[in-house]
Amino acid sequence: MSTADDQTVGMDYLESFPRKFLRVYLPLGLIMVFLLFPFYWMTVATFKPDAEMYDYEKYNPFWILHPTFEHITKLFFETDYPLWMWNTVIVSVCSTFISLFASVCAAYAIERLRYKGSRYVGLAIFLGYLVPPSILFIPLAAIVFQLGLFDGNLALILTYPTFLIPFCTWLLMGYFRTIPYELEECALIDGATRLQILTKITLPLSLPGVISAGIFAFTLSWNEFIYALTFISSSENKTIPVGAITELVNGDVYHWGALMAAALTGSVPVVILYSFFVEYYVSAMTGAVKE
Amino acid sequence: MAVMAEPVAAQIKRSSLWSRAFESRNFLGAMFMVPAIAILILFLAYPLVLGLWLGMTDTKIGGVGRFIGFKNFVSLSRDSVFWLSVFNTIFYTVAASIVKFAIGLYLALLLNERLPFKSMIRAIVLLPFVVPTVLSAIAFWWIYDSQFSIISWVLIKAGLISHYIDFLGDPWNARWSVVVANIWRGVPFVAITLLAGLQTISPSLYEAANLDGATNLQRFRHITLPMLSPIIAVVMTFSVLMTFTDFQLIYTITRGGPINATHLMATLSFQRAITGGNLGEGAAISNAMIPFLVAAILLSFFGLQRSRWQQGGRD
Numbered sequence: 001m002s003t004a005d006d007q008t009v010g011m012d013y014l015e016s017f018p019r020k021f022l023r024v025y026l027p028l029g030l031i032m033v034f035l036l037f038p039f040y041w042m043t044v045a046t047f048k049p050d051a052e053m054y055d056y057e058k059y060n061p062f063w064i065l066h067p068t069f070e071h072i073t074k075l076f077f078e079t080d081y082p083l084w085m086w087n088t089v090i091v092s093v094c095s096t097f098i099s100l101f102a103s104v105c106a107a108y109a110i111e112r113l114r115y116k117g118s119r120y121v122g123l124a125i126f127l128g129y130l131v132p133p134s135i136l137f138i139p140l141a142a143i144v145f146q147l148g149l150f151d152g153n154l155a156l157i158l159t160y161p162t163f164l165i166p167f168c169t170w171l172l173m174g175y176f177r178t179i180p181y182e183l184e185e186c187a188l189i190d191g192a193t194r195l196q197i198l199t200k201i202t203l204p205l206s207l208p209g210v211i212s213a214g215i216f217a218f219t220l221s222w223n224e225f226i227y228a229l230t231f232i233s234s235s236e237n238k239t240i241p242v243g244a245i246t247e248l249v250n251g252d253v254y255h256w257g258a259l260m261a262a263a264l265t266g267s268v269p270v271v272i273l274y275s276f277f278v279e280y281y282v283s284a285m286t287g288a289v290k291e
Numbered sequence: 292m293a294v295m296a297e298p299v300a301a302q303i304k305r306s307s308l309w310s311r312a313f314e315s316r317n318f319l320g321a322m323f324m325v326p327a328i329a330i331l332i333l334f335l336a337y338p339l340v341l342g343l344w345l346g347m348t349d350t351k352i353g354g355v356g357r358f359i360g361f362k363n364f365v366s367l368s369r370d371s372v373f374w375l376s377v378f379n380t381i382f383y384t385v386a387a388s389i390v391k392f393a394i395g396l397y398l399a400l401l402l403n404e405r406l407p408f409k410s411m412i413r414a415i416v417l418l419p420f421v422v423p424t425v426l427s428a429i430a431f432w433w434i435y436d437s438q439f440s441i442i443s444w445v446l447i448k449a450g451l452i453s454h455y456i457d458f459l460g461d462p463w464n465a466r467w468s469v470v471v472a473n474i475w476r477g478v479p480f481v482a483i484t485l486l487a488g489l490q491t492i493s494p495s496l497y498e499a500a501n502l503d504g505a506t507n508l509q510r511f512r513h514i515t516l517p518m519l520s521p522i523i524a525v526v527m528t529f530s531v532l533m534t535f536t537d538f539q540l541i542y543t544i545t546r547g548g549p550i551n552a553t554h555l556m557a558t559l560s561f562q563r564a565i566t567g568g569n570l571g572e573g574a575a576i577s578n579a580m581i582p583f584l585v586a587a588i589l590l591s592f593f594g595l596q597r598s599r600w601q602q603g604g605r606d
Contacts, residue, residue, distance in 0.1 A: 106327035115320025132536035
């Protein structure tokens with residue numbers, strides 16, 4: 001990715017600043033404002049007292065005159081929000097680890113053991129990636145119910161891997177392909193077993209790939225909505241996105257402050273994780289498309 | 292791919308059957324595949340088939356359904372709400388995808404320029420894609436509020452309109468509102484993946500074109516676009532798939548309203564199957580999405596093949 005960072009050609013560097021400002025900085029700035037405004041708005045609403053929130057005549061809506069934590073304390077102490085947060089963490093962590101384990105094994109087998117028919121299995125797994133959750137959730141609800149998993153974390157932990165495994169496997173196959181065969185052959189000659197090769201050679205060398213897949217899988221499970229909405233019914237088992245939408249709206253009464261606080265605090269953990277691993281995240285996202 | 296070298300160690304004779312089995316690639320391969328295949332068969336392949344079957348039954352929640360053939364589809368074909376949802380889905384997908392592509396490509400070209408703080412800007416641009424869709428949709432819900440919409444407030448202060456806009460109460464306003472929210476969420480994905488594609492184009496091509504006196508537009512038309520077309524095909528397939536099967540944005544912002552004006556096929560199937568309890572009918576609506584999805588995938592797949600062949604790659 002770093003081969004050609006700039007596409008500046010010839011004497012482009014002579015371009016005057018006002019011209020470049022109009023051609024690049026201004027449109028870029030406008031798009032950034034469009035992309036960032038909802039976050040700004042979310043943050044402002046979270047810390048704004050109700051009096052200012054619903055009175056645009058007296059207070060300028062763009063600023064906060066008296067910042068308050070009342071919405072956040074209400075969210076944390078008067079709703080099940082801490083439970084939703086806990087459920088989201090548990091479900092995301094478990095389904096990510098299950099998916100990573102299954103995907104590392106599958107990708108290694110498809111890419112390196114090359115058993116009979118491995119190419120077709122690889123293709124089938126890629127096709128699985130294209131099956132959207134919105135056509136699976138109805139039959140899955142029936143299955144989850146039959147298995148007695150309904151309304152529990154396990155329902156989500158077991159179903160999230162259906163969209164995580166195809167993605168992770170596909171990504172890891174690409175990483176494993178870049179590791180030279182010679183390394184594995186050397187290890188085989190030295191008497192290593194396949195499992196030792198996987199854990200001592202292939203995995204350490206493809207650690208960036210594993211981290212990328214893990215980060216991406218974690219954010220995907222954190223963001224998942226339709227399965228969680230369908231399979232969970234009681235408030236204390238919900239995840240953040242579902243809880244915010246279903247529990248913070250009482251009929252026609254919208255608790256906008258609490259809703260915004262939930263949106264903000266539910267986004268912050270993924271954003272922090274993302275900011276630490278931006279490069280891995282981007283390589284996971286683009287890697288899955290590039291193949 | 293290189294030819295797989297036969298493992299040398301496999302030629303060393305070992306006595307027990309067990310240890311020989313562990314050197315057989317087919318046996319080991321099967322063992323390694325077990326976790327992934329088990330989960331994918333139970334929770335992906337089986338539901339896919341079960342969904343096709345459910346669509347041909349009259350199953351209700353908590354009951355056992357009877358096979359009724361294509362009756363669900365026949366009744367749906369006379370259901371104006373279903374056709375409205377088909378129209379909405381196509382409108383939503385086409386409108387959002389075109390704009391996402393246009394803004395995404397433009398943003399990718401801008402980010403490919405020489406910029407200060409480039410990696411930080413790229414990280415920020417991707418934020419709408421990283422944040423949970425439902426949670427950012429809540430922010431849009433508040434932005435579109437009929438009494439406290441910030442957009443209306445700004446337009447009134449600027450003297451452009453006299454009344455607050457009823458964003459989510461009027462059918463066409465609501466449709467465009469959710470399309471804008473979808474564009475907001477989808478642009479970063481398109482832009483960042485296309486940027487990754489742009490960065491693989493060798494600068495020497497541009498230098499050569501420059502020496503030949505090509506203008507900016509010609510360079511874009513004859514170098515950037517053709518070199519980028521394979522990745523455009525993939526990105527847009529994903530984008531179309533995600534938009535066509537979208538559920539979260541609509542469910543959060545409008546729940547399909549006003550009077551079903553923004554119901555997509557996915558939200559309608561949820562409403563009929565889970566809220567209404569008619570699993571069979573809901574499954575039939577989901578199944579009706581499959582032909583569109585297959586068509587989208589095939590279209591981009593063949594588009595991809597053609598552009599690869601144009602570039603002199605094999606197949």
